Amino acid sequence: MELIHETGWADPPATTEPSLTGEITADVVVVGGGGGGMSAxxxxxxxxxxxxxxxxxTLGSGPTSRNAGYITNSIAADPEMLGLLLRHERLRDLYRYAENAVHFAEDAIERHSIECEYRQEGIVIAAVSKGQLRHARRNAKVMARAGSSAELVDGRAAGLPQGFLGGVREGVGGTLNPGEFALGLREATITSGARVYEGTPALEITDTGGGVLVETPAGKVRARKALLTANAYSNSLSIAPRHLASPVWTSLVETEPVAPERLDEIGWTSRAPMVTLHMILESYRVTPxxxxxxxxxxxQTGRNPLPDRTPAQNVANDLVRGFRERFPGLRDIRPARAWGGWIGMSSTWLPVAGEASDNVLYSLACNGHGFAQAQYVGDLLARHVRGAPMHEDLAAIWHGRRRFWPSFVNQTTLSAAWLADRATDRLAVRA
Ligand SMILES: Cc1cc2nc3c(=O)[nH]c(=O)nc-3n(C[C@H](O)[C@H](O)[C@H](O)COP(=O)(O)OP(=O)(O)OC[C@H]3O[C@@H](n4cnc5c(N)ncnc54)[C@H](O)[C@@H]3O)c2cc1C
Known part of the structure; x- marks a missing residue:
């Protein structure tokens, strides 16, 4: 298995945009060109x-082009837990926001005519044990009460692979090739009239009172407002709220091609994309x-400045071990390559947007489920900065100037969650 630095979904763009030299002015400066920054x-x-x-x-070269390609209305935290912790209205607002984010991302594919193999097929949050199935039933109730398009499905009726007992099927969203999507959105952004500088990290952002000053290695931007959409990298900028984003490295493995009849033989007749109900999820999807x-x-956790890296060999091996346990009928299928990316986890575990200062707004819509949400929040922030009244979906995640608690995401808690998942796997096998 080859461990690669870049995304496995698409080649990098053939040419890059110039980097910034000298001093320029603008009305708004956006820092970070993932899906969020490009949409803004x-x-x-x-x-x-x-x-x-x-x-x-380069635009989109981060998680936006590296992710698993699920367009999902899931919010990162467990629905049952959210149902216990949040007021009903707040939960309903969050699910409305997340579903609108899915539609926003779907519209972007249409609007910019992006060829990215999008399939509007929904996603199954699948149970691999009876305990997970009971959990799925409880989650389905919470999601239904919150107005989410989700239904309980049986594994066999839904054409899931043997060993996947059933789960909650999200009725909206589906899968795409995020690498191709990022290239398409990049092209649209470059030709939109926005002035794009690649290879240009913002080093310092200062709110000068009347506006902002952004310093880069060889230049400066003076603007009325700044939007900070740097995801896991946010805390490398001193103006970002303390504890906004905890960087976590997430890895993916891609197999060699699998003959369609092999998928039929193991019962995966629907080819439905799945994520499991573990504390730290597993995702499995068939690609075009x-x-x-x-x-x-x-x-794995990290600290800014975040390195460019590949997945660790032991992490990739663990993913392959998990794949073989879940799909014993495909044990001979070889893993071909692995890649990954840095996601930013918020300490509230929820998507957030707010104000770092009078003239600097930020978003962090990620937590590993932010492909559609980052784009939608980027768009909502852009409308807000132009003086539009606060959209109800922006209000649903608005954090204002409040502080963030230190995150409980650290290497110890992540390793403990992995161990707990493996322990429940073993108990499920014995049951
Ligand atoms: C392996 C993996 C699988 C995932 N799977 C899914 C999935 O299936 N579905 C889903 O919804 N989400 C998934 N995610 C999460 C999703 O990819 C992210 O939530 C989403 O792409 C975040 O977009 P963004 O625009 O906020 O940030 P990013 O895509 O991280 O973009 C931030 C950009 O800011 C740039 N930047 C950083 N610092 C600076 C600076 N100082 N100056 C200038 N630029 C800067 C970076 O280079 C980067 O291009 C996954 C993530 C990973 C890594």
């Missing part, structure tokens, strides 16, 4: 705002190129 820049440029987008590497991509299980 697109909205601003489309409404005639003079916008500059600064990207440390006939491979299986699976991921997560073992997470």
């Amino acid at each position: 820049a697109l909205r601003l440029a489309g409404s005639g705002t003079d916008v500059v987008l600064l990207e440390a590497k 190129r006939g491979t299986i991509v699976f991921g997560t299980r073992r997470l």
Whole structure:
């Protein structure tokens, strides 16, 4: 299995945009060109705002092009737990926001004519044990009460592989090739009228009172407002709220192509994309190129400045071990390569947006489920910065100027969650 630095979904763009030299001015400067920053820049440029987008590497080269490709209305935290912790109205607002995020991402594919193999097939949050199935039933009730498009399904009736007993099927969203999507959104952003600088990390952002000053290695941007959409990298900028984002490295493995009849033989007749109900989820999906991509299980924390890296060999091996346990009928299928990316976990475990200062707004819509949500929040923040009244979906995740608690995500808690998942796996086998 080859451990690669870049995304396995698509080749990098053939050419890159220039980096910033000298001093320039703009109305709004967006820092971080993932799906969130590109969507913000697109909205601003489309409404005639003079916008500059600064990207440390190339647009979309972070998690936006590296993820598992699920467009999901899931919120990272467990629905049952959210049902216990949050008021009913708040939960309903969050699920409405997350579902609208799915539609926003789907519209972006249409709007920019992006060829990214999107399949609107929903996603199954699947149980691999009776305990998980009971959990799925409880989650389905909470999600139904919150107005989410989710239904309980039986594993055999839903065409899930043997060993997957059933679960909750999200009625919206589906899967795509995130690498191709990122390339398409990048192209749309570059041609939108936004001034794009690649290879240009913001080093310091200062709120000067009347506006902002962003310093880069060879230049400066003065603007009225700044949007901070740097995800896991946010806390490398001193203006970001303390404890906003805890960086966590997440890994994916892709197999060699699998013959379709092999998938039929193991009962995966629907080819439904799945995530499991473990504390740290496992994801399994079939790609249009006939491979299986699976991921997560073992997470690793990091500190800014975050290194460019590959998955660790032991983490990739653990993913392969998990794949063989879940799919004993595919034990001979070889893993071909593995890659990963840095996600930013918020200490509230929920998507957040707010104000770092009078003129600097931030978003962190990630927690590993932010592919659609980051784009939607980028768009909502852009509308907000232009003076539109606060959208109800932005209000649903608005953190304002409040502080963040230190996160309980650290290597010890992540390793403990992995151990707990393996222990429940063993108990399920014995039951
Ligand atoms: C392996 C993996 C699997 C995942 N699977 C899924 C999934 O299936 N579904 C889902 O919904 N989500 C998934 N996610 C999460 C999802 O990819 C992210 O939530 C989403 O892409 C975040 O988008 P973003 O625009 O906020 O951030 P990013 O894509 O991280 O973009 C941030 C950008 O900011 C740039 N940057 C950072 N610092 C600076 C700076 N100082 N100056 C300028 N630029 C800077 C970075 O280079 C980067 O391009 C996954 C993530 C990973 C890593």
